[in-house]
Amino acid sequence: MSLTVLYFAWLRERIGESEERVETSAATVADLVAELREREPRYALAFSDMRAVRVAVDQELADLAAPLAGAREVAFFPPMTGG
Amino acid sequence: MSLTVLYFAWLRERIGESEERVETSAATVADLVAELREREPRYALAFSDMRAVRVAVDQELADLAAPLAGAREVAFFPPMTGG
Amino acid sequence: MSVRVQAEDFDLGAELAALRAGRTDIGALVSFTGLVRDVTAGAGAISALELEHYPAMTLRALGAIEAEAAARWPLRASLIIHRHGLLHPGDQIMMVATASESRAAAFAAAEFLMDYLKSRAPFWKKETRPDGAHWVAARDEDEAALAAWDR
Amino acid sequence: MSVRVQAEDFDLGAELAALRAGRTDIGALVSFTGLVRDVTAGAGAISALELEHYPAMTLRALGAIEAEAAARWPLRASLIIHRHGLLHPGDQIMMVATASESRAAAFAAAEFLMDYLKSRAPFWKKETRPDGAHWVAARDEDEAALAAWDR
Numbered sequence: 340m341s342l343t344v345l346y347f348a349w350l351r352e353r354i355g356e357s358e359e360r361v362e363t364s365a366a367t368v369a370d371l372v373a374e375l376r377e378r379e380p381r382y383a384l385a386f387s388d389m390r391a392v393r394v395a396v397d398q399e400l401a402d403l404a405a406p407l408a409g410a411r412e413v414a415f416f417p418p419m420t421g422g
Numbered sequence: 423m424s425l426t427v428l429y430f431a432w433l434r435e436r437i438g439e440s441e442e443r444v445e446t447s448a449a450t451v452a453d454l455v456a457e458l459r460e461r462e463p464r465y466a467l468a469f470s471d472m473r474a475v476r477v478a479v480d481q482e483l484a485d486l487a488a489p490l491a492g493a494r495e496v497a498f499f500p501p502m503t504g505g
Numbered sequence: 506m507s508v509r510v511q512a513e514d515f516d517l518g519a520e521l522a523a524l525r526a527g528r529t530d531i532g533a534l535v536s537f538t539g540l541v542r543d544v545t546a547g548a549g550a551i552s553a554l555e556l557e558h559y560p561a562m563t564l565r566a567l568g569a570i571e572a573e574a575a576a577r578w579p580l581r582a583s584l585i586i587h588r589h590g591l592l593h594p595g596d597q598i599m600m601v602a603t604a605s606e607s608r609a610a611a612f613a614a615a616e617f618l619m620d621y622l623k624s625r626a627p628f629w630k631k632e633t634r635p636d637g638a639h640w641v642a643a644r645d646e647d648e649a650a651l652a653a654w655d656r
Numbered sequence: 657m658s659v660r661v662q663a664e665d666f667d668l669g670a671e672l673a674a675l676r677a678g679r680t681d682i683g684a685l686v687s688f689t690g691l692v693r694d695v696t697a698g699a700g701a702i703s704a705l706e707l708e709h710y711p712a713m714t715l716r717a718l719g720a721i722e723a724e725a726a727a728r729w730p731l732r733a734s735l736i737i738h739r740h741g742l743l744h745p746g747d748q749i750m751m752v753a754t755a756s757e758s759r760a761a762a763f764a765a766a767e768f769l770m771d772y773l774k775s776r777a778p779f780w781k782k783e784t785r786p787d788g789a790h791w792v793a794a795r796d797e798d799e800a801a802l803a804a805w806d807r
Contacts (some may be wrong), residue, residue, distance in 0.1 A: 347710055348780035349791045377796060393775055398713040400776070414778075418794030421709075421738060421779025422608070422750060422770055430559055432640050481562040481578035481615060483625070497627075501643030504558070504587060504628025505540055505599060505619055505759070518669010521689070529694035529745035535766075536687045538672070543680035579715070581758075594680035608688065608770055609801070616763050617739065 342371070346385075350392065353385040358375060368394050369403040370415060372392070376404035385415075393418055423490070425448060425454070429468070430499035433475065438469040451477050452486040453497060467499075474499055506568040506575060510558065512590040514597055517584050531581045531604040531628055534610040539617055543594035545620050545632060545641075552633045556589045556598065559627035563587070570621040574603070577617065578610040583617065587628065620650040657726060659718040659736050661709065663741040665748055675733050675753055682732045682755040684762040688770055694745035696783060696790065696792075703784045710778035714738070722773040725754070728768065729761040734781045736769065738779060771801040 347407045354358050365371035372389065375382040386392065394401050395414040407413070423502035427444045429437050455472065458465040469475065477484050478497040491497070509515075517538055525531050539562045541554045567585050574583060582604040592598060605611040630641040660666075668689055676682050692705045718736050725734060733755040743749060752769045756762040781792040 344683070345710065347706055347778070348782070353751070354679075373788075375658045395713055397780070398712055398716055412712070415781065416710065416778065417791065418799075419778055420781045420792045420794050421707075422774040428559065430627070431557055431631070432556075444611055458619075478559070478562055478627070482563055496562070497562070499559065499627065500629060500640065501648075502627055503630045503641045503643050504556075504626045505623040510674045516669070517672055518667065521668055521687075524689065525746070528747075531691050534687075534689040536672075536685075537763070538685040539759070540676065540682050540685060541680070542683045542757065546746060587720070595676070595678075606693065608690070612688070612763070612767050612770075619759055619763075 340407070343410065343412045344371075344375075345414040347414065349417055350385050350415050356380055363407075365407055367403065367407060368396065368401060368405045368413065369390060371407060372403065391417060425490070425493060427454075427458075427496045428495065428497040432496065433436060435469050436466050446490075448490055450486065450490060451479065451484060451488045451496065454490060455486065474500060484487050506571055506580075507585070508564055508571055509565050509586045509587065510533060510560070510567070514588070516587050517600060518574065518602065520584060521602055522646075524584055525606055528581070528604075530606070532601065532606045534604045535599060535608075535611040535615040536602040537609040537615050538555070538600045539598040541592050541594050541596045541598060544648065545634070551594060554592045554594075554596075554598070554633070554640075555631040556592060557629045557631070558587075558589045562627045566626045567622065570618060570625060572596050573621070574614045574617050575652065578603075578605060578614040580605050580610070580614055583614065585622065587622070587626065589628070617654055619646070620654060623647045624651050657722055657731075658713055658736075659722055660735075660740060661711070661714050661718070662736045662737065665710070666737050666751065668748065668751060671735060671737065671751065672753055674693070675735055675755055679732070679755075684759040685753065685755045686762040686766040687751060687753040688758075688766050689751045690749040692743050692745050692749060693749045699783070699790075700786050702745060705741060705743045705745075705747075705749070705784070706782040706789075706801070708739045708782070709738075709740045713778045717777045718773065721769060721776060724772070725765045725768050729754075729756060729765040731756050731761070731765055733770070734765065734807045736773065738773070738777065768805055771798070771805060775797045775802050799801070 584602045587599040603611045603614040735753045738750040754765040
């Protein structure tokens, strides 16, 4: 499965990219995070405390248990601070 | 004692005046209302249900028991409906 | 902090712009504008609204209400404008604006100003409807809203 | 009902005037405007604020928040405008406006929109301060404000 993965705010800065294509067979968001952590220290650092990370799957807020079957876009970001 | 007495909204319409000078020895607002009621039916009608009437003494909201010693202006009006 | 009572209309946008002009200490600006509606529930179409007030008491009452809001919340600025005289559907009746560091304070102060003003500022509305002109009755829920601030 | 996300500034007065233009069914119009402050409590002076967002998600999230408000209160009109990009102290960040028959509905809907937007619309703020640029942390009280609407 090929996913577009997006990073915002300090997650973007720590990982050093705003967007990348990821080939994965991860079944859930948590599986995808585990895969990314294994890749390089910058991912492990960015995802070191998942309580500080929010996730959207196909532009809808989701949690770590959310399935990725059929998903096209996953975004990681800190809690929102608009308004 | 000489008081300026003001009427607003439907109290003004029922009594037919917006302002008058009243010579009175009333000790309280309630006494003044009793005196006015005795005067003419239009006052008795306007003051027939005092639950529907609000009072200000010298431009401050007051109740029927408020003393009139030293007062210069008493106003009668229905509950306010601004805003 | 400012209070005005006037027959003329006001420019809501210009008032809000003036309130924050040249300032960088305001995080939240809330405004409320009251407008003449053309219908009252159950009473049919309204063609005009006459606003009577008690001039000697009005500024004093509005000033006291604004001072009470400023004592309860850390306001950077506030404004109350209330019109009197003959208005028509769609016309602006009044506005309040509150500026604070935080949105919670600005919202709470604006609602407080409105709740107090509704029941404690000496204005009375008379609607012209198909069945004649009628003084608007005060609503129990307005008194209840006011009482809630003292709880 | 309308949602806009833009880098450009907006004219608060013109937006509020447009919201009620030609209408006579609005009794209450509430607006909230968020502005860049030059100080954050305990963190010193702010010289700039960078607003990042997630474009593909932003309009969807704001539209969903507005639809939820419209389902909860009898709104005649509503508007959300949120800016992104580089802002400076005194600049407007965003606005919401709600129009209803009654003030209680207009106030509640505006506060609801703000509480949801704060924690559910994909915007992130980065402040430039004397000690560098810092991402603004989400506040527990914002999540608490949001949770209160479900009680």
